[in-house]
Amino acid sequence: MDDPMNPQTLWESLSPYLLPFGIRVIGAIILVIVGLRVASWLGNLVRRQSEKNARIDATLANFFASLVRWAIIAAVAIATLQVFGVQATSFVAILGALTLAIGLSMQGAMGNIASGVMIMVFRPYKLDDYIEAAGVAGTVKDISLFQTILATPDNIKVMVPNSQAIDGVIMNYSGFDRRRVDVTFGIDYDDDMDKAIGIVRRIIEADERVLKDPEPFVRVVNLGDSSVDIASRSWVIATDYWAVKFDILQKVKAAFDREGISIPYPHTTLVTKAPAAN
Known part of the structure; x- marks a missing residue:
């Protein structure tokens, strides 16, 4: 056997x-x-x-x-x-x-797929748009069935589940062709308001990237505790937004320094009292 x-x-x-x-x-x-x-x-x-x-x-x-x-x-x-x-x-x-x-x-996964379909149908954002969703801001690099991939300004890859992206508030900074550049400057109460307004307006109007229509707005908007606040609002092509804003800040500061316009800043005043005489 x-x-x-x-x-x-x-x-x-x-x-x-x-x-x-x-x-x-x-x-x-x-x-x-x-x-x-x-x-x-x-x-x-x-x-x-x-x-x-x-x-x-x-x-x-x-x-x-x-x-x-x-x-x-x-x-x-x-x-x-x-x-x-x-x-x-x-x-x-x-x-x-x-x-x-x-x-x-897999409720989350199924929800992400359904949300991905909604993103494709309603198109709240698309590739290369700069958005803020689910508490994260960045440029849209990819949209898949399950997630949206963003690249932050410092180039960090962030994967946002589609369900979280679509359920919350979405801010699409690239949604429209034009954006308004808002910059506010504070000047001292002793400075000439009209002179400061003229400086800001000349700098804005001299920038070729600033659109003529709507016309730039430069006005006194607030009398603060330590400054007179002058607001400027100018419209630009969306892709020029940050470059124009940074240039306006730098050029206005340099012009204020040349023209003797001071920008107040918080400071502390120390008051010393002499002891009472006996």
């Missing part, structure tokens, strides 16, 4: 099962590797072709590419299960039975 623990006997008894299973495992691995590569290739292809279409902007191109990629990955997962004998109908039945559990455990 053959010893069942003999390696040769054990191999002869298990080989009819191990060989087909091993072939299936190798086939499944090859299917997954090829499937993921195809998903990535088709996703990139959809993005490139969408970007060539003038009616589809980069935001939608990225979103379509993400949809195609995930759809192919799902198809690869189903095909891989079929390699192991799990039929598509059985898979659908199992998937239906697990839907509730998956839905409860």
Whole structure:
């Protein structure tokens, strides 16, 4: 009688099962590797072709590419299960039975997908817009099914879940072509208000980036505790906003210094009382 623990006997008894299973495992691995590569290739292809279409902007191109990629990955997962004998109908039945559990455990993920669709439909922002959402400000670099990727001004990559981005207040600083540059200057009460207003107005009107319509506004807007506040409001193309604002601040300060206009700053006055005479 053959010893069942003999390696040769054990191999002869298990080989009819191990060989087909091993072939299936190798086939499944090859299917997954090829499937993921195809998903990535088709996703990139959809993005490139969408970007060539003038009616589809980069935001939608990225979103379509993400949809195609995930759809192919799902198809690869189903095909891989079929390699192991799990039929598509059985898979659908199992998937239906697990839907509730998956839905409860992945409420956040499902919410992000739904929010991603809403972002695509309502378009509160698009690629390259500078926005503030979920307490984070930055330039939109990518919008996927699950998250919006921002780059902060100091180039930190921030991933904001779509559900958080869409549920809160969104400030899109790139939403309109024009922006208003508001700068307020405080001058001393003893200084000439008209002279200071004239200086600010000349500097603003001399800047070619400042739009003529609407006309720049320069007026006294407040009499503070230690200063007369002069507000300037000028309209510029959105992309020129920060450059114009920084230039106005610098040039007005330099002009005030030349013309003897002082800018008050907080200071403390020390009063010493002589002791009372006995």
